[in-house]
Amino acid sequence: MNDNRSDPQANLHLDGKNFRLEMVAGSMGDRAVHLGKLRSETGCMAFDPGMANTAICRSAITFVDGEKGVLLHRGYAIADLVEHCSFIEVAYLLIHGTLPTLEQQQQFSRLLNIHSMLHEDMRSFFGNYPEGAHPMAVLSAMVVSLSSFYPELRLETGKEEMNITVTRLLSKLRTIAAFSYKKSIGEPFVYPSYKFSYCENFLNMMFSSPVSHYRADAYDVAIMNKLLILHADHEQNASTTAVRMVGSTGANLYACISAGICALWGALHGGANQAVVEMLERIQQQGLTVDQVVTMAKDHNDPFRLMGFGHRIYKSYDPRAKIAKQLCMAVLQKKKPNDPLVATALALEERALQDSYFQDRRLYPNVDFYTGLIYRALGFPKEMFTVLFALGRLPGWIAHWQEMHQDPEQKIMRPRQLYTGPGPLPFVPIEERS
Numbered sequence: 001m002n003d004n005r006s007d008p009q010a011n012l013h014l015d016g017k018n019f020r021l022e023m024v025a026g027s028m029g030d031r032a033v034h035l036g037k038l039r040s041e042t043g044c045m046a047f048d049p050g051m052a053n054t055a056i057c058r059s060a061i062t063f064v065d066g067e068k069g070v071l072l073h074r075g076y077a078i079a080d081l082v083e084h085c086s087f088i089e090v091a092y093l094l095i096h097g098t099l100p101t102l103e104q105q106q107q108f109s110r111l112l113n114i115h116s117m118l119h120e121d122m123r124s125f126f127g128n129y130p131e132g133a134h135p136m137a138v139l140s141a142m143v144v145s146l147s148s149f150y151p152e153l154r155l156e157t158g159k160e161e162m163n164i165t166v167t168r169l170l171s172k173l174r175t176i177a178a179f180s181y182k183k184s185i186g187e188p189f190v191y192p193s194y195k196f197s198y199c200e201n202f203l204n205m206m207f208s209s210p211v212s213h214y215r216a217d218a219y220d221v222a223i224m225n226k227l228l229i230l231h232a233d234h235e236q237n238a239s240t241t242a243v244r245m246v247g248s249t250g251a252n253l254y255a256c257i258s259a260g261i262c263a264l265w266g267a268l269h270g271g272a273n274q275a276v277v278e279m280l281e282r283i284q285q286q287g288l289t290v291d292q293v294v295t296m297a298k299d300h301n302d303p304f305r306l307m308g309f310g311h312r313i314y315k316s317y318d319p320r321a322k323i324a325k326q327l328c329m330a331v332l333q334k335k336k337p338n339d340p341l342v343a344t345a346l347a348l349e350e351r352a353l354q355d356s357y358f359q360d361r362r363l364y365p366n367v368d369f370y371t372g373l374i375y376r377a378l379g380f381p382k383e384m385f386t387v388l389f390a391l392g393r394l395p396g397w398i399a400h401w402q403e404m405h406q407d408p409e410q411k412i413m414r415p416r417q418l419y420t421g422p423g424p425l426p427f428v429p430i431e432e433r434s
């Protein structure tokens with residue numbers, strides 16, 4: 001709990017006046033100076049590019065301690081959830097706030113199955129995409145299109161309707177993801193089936209075909225569950241903040257999730273898992289040494305960055321990366337022993353962690369450094385890696401969307417700026433302009 005000896009107020013001395021600002025705290029983690037009245041009382045704004053020092057809300061969903069490498073979902077440690085839960089259990093935990101009883105989980109799974117099909121009219125949307133369309137483009141477009149087929153979630157909607165809408169989205173995103181892959185390889189869609197669990201259904205829709213007797217390997221299903229749990233939520237990251245920002249205008253859930261998918265796509269965020277494997281392949285193709293790569297990463301005149309390294313919050317080893325590294329070693333040993341990309345990744349991590357540039361800046365592997373190698377060993381193409389990140393992150397986005405709408409302090413997000421442009425200028429008619 002917070003140290004209750006800390007000062008309940010902060011003093012701001014400005015223009016010869018003294019302003020007392022209230023200190024606020026959550027149940028764990030950093031305290032904050034409440035700036036809700038800063039401008040009205042002092043006439044000044046706060047300036048915080050990238051919101052690196054700004055808490056935009058109170059939240060009970062996920063706690064991250066970047067100094068100690070701690071990640072809790074509704075109070076449960078990520079290692080325990082990965083070890084003991086299915087992805088659906090963790091999705092239920094994030095969305096409903098408690099781990100489900102057996103009966104609640106069975107009801108949740110039944111709803112997921114009922115809502116796993118796409119409206120047949122949506123199938124034709126896939127046909128209008130060019131073969132090379134990136135699945136993240138398809139995913140975001142198809143998700144926002146769901147609002148054309150299913151009733152918009154009104155904020156005053158009852159719990160039952162909310163549950164159905166949330167479960168519908170959780171189930172259909174998985175189907176859309178698999179269909180976008182099948183479209184990209186010109187194969188017929190494989191429909192979801194009542195016979196399979198969430199992850200087994202997904203793998204079946206991805207890798208089964210009319211001419212194969214594919215049956216998802218129980219080992220792959222277990223790994224898929226763990227990978228989706230590793231991505232399930234991460235407090236106010238860029239894509240979750242995008243979901244909250246769009247949701248704060250009153251936009252419907254599908255539009256908010258579509259915005260989150262687009263924000264996640266960036267290589268600095270969820271797109272990093274694809275960028276890591278592309279980086280490792282480039283190193284191999286160009287015969288670069290680990291020393292050459294680390295030198296490039298440290299050279300600010302070189303746009304190259306060590307993808308999968310560094311994090312805004314973790315200034316220690318990302319606890320998810322620790323788990324992902326262990327999973328990577330086990331999966332690759334079983335499915336792709338002696339994979340040169342893994343050897344390069346391990347050598348890069350070892351070399352970087354010994355280097356003062358990375359040590360001084362407290363740059364460690366993040367969740368994306370090893371996960372792409374696992375997806376690749378499971379048979380997913382690189383273009384699907386960030387889609388898999390989105391599949392895992394969906395329950396987190398939904399939980400934050402719900403929490404925001406239940407938060408009395410929340411209103412439309414509308415940050416301010418420091419203006420640096422010209423003016424006021426006298427208007428010049430076009431005939432007098434030179």
Ligand code: SDX
Pocket residue numbers: 233234236237238267268269270272297298304305306307308309310311312313361363366367368
């Ligand atoms: C995710 O926020 C979340 O929680 C995100 C996420 C989630 O679950 O939602 O955890 C998922 O997005 C993980 C991050 C995936 N992205 C990457 O792996 C891309 C590579 N990483 C970097 O681009 C960077 O580390 C960020 C974007 C992750 C964080 O950027 P910051 O916090 O803005 O840090 P910065 O760019 O200001 O860097 C600080 C210093 C700089 O050097 P100096 O100017 O001080 O000399 O560290 C250097 C940077 O040049 N640096 C790197 C580096 N990351 C930071 N140098 C080389 N390689 C890197 N990867």
